[in-house]
Amino acid sequence: MAYRPTARTEATRLAHRERLLDAARQLLAEGGYAAASVSALARRADVSTGSVYNHFASKQELLAAVFRHVAGHELDAVRKAVRAREGVAEQLRALVEVFSYRALRAPRTAWALLAEPVDPLVEEERLTYRRGYHDLAETIIVAGIDSGELPPQDARLSAAAVIGAVGEALIGPLSPVGVRTDPAPVVEGITMLCLRAVGARSA
Template sequence: MAYRPTARTEATRIAHRERLLDAARQLLAEGGYAAASISALADRAGVATGSVYNHFASKQELLAAVFRHVAGHELSAVQEAVRARSGAAEQLRALVEVFSYRALSAPRTAWTLLAEPVDPLVEQERLTYRRGYHALAESAVAAGVAAGELPAQNARLSAAAVIGAVGEALLGPLSPVGERADPAPFVEGITTLCLRAVGAGGT
């Protein structure tokens, strides 16, 4: 007879999985992917090392699941902010400002999500969420061009340039942004640059 999990065993399984995911989120925020070894994950979650593989086929699969959760939460926050604004300039401003302030408030997590070298499985997840931000920017630019708010341009190309500029300015090797610096001047500078780049001006 095939084994069928009871409601109790299923609840326990889900609880263990959530503990592992929560432990992984904590370790990523503290030390990035390098800190999230299987033994460290099991120890932080309070489970046996071998039990990790009862929930995830590999460490990479676990980290990809964590990436989906954390990156999805960040993307949702930016999407909500963008959708609360009207007009291309205000939507782009919301995108850049919310993304930047959230990244600067948790620099280690931002580095983990955006730039830290990762396994190909996690890199696939990263690309999925980069496309989400790109879609937001492209939609705003295209709508602005259609409404006459922005000059004619390739919305897809402009969106890629905006997203790339934000990431490079915040986390690139030449970024002047420091963890202890007041983020406001940096965020305003990045925002102004992006708005001017698409022809929206900016103050």
């Protein structure tokens, strides 16, 4: 007779998986992917190294799952902020500001999500993550064009430019964030640049 997991064993399995993901999120925030070795993960989650592979076939699969979870949480927060605003300018402002301040509060995680060299499996998740932000920005811009709040433009191109500008200004090699004690002027500058770039009439 084939083994069928009971509700209790399935709940236990899911709890263990969540512990591993939580431990990996902590390690990611502290030292990026380099810090998230299987042995370090097992120690942090207080499980055996072998048990890690009961949930994930490889370290790469584990890190891809962690990326998907963390990135999804960040994207959901930005989407929620956008939905809470009225008007294209305010929605675009919400996108840029919430993304920026969340990234600045957790710079190591932001680096891991946006720029840290990763294996191809995680890179696939990163592309999906970036597409999520691009699609959100494109939706805002299209709505603005349709309502007359924004001038006619290639919404897809404008969205790519906006998302690229935010990421580069925050964590790119020329970003001024690392030498500023107050991030507010940087975030406001990025926001105003993005608003002007798409032709928003007001902030």
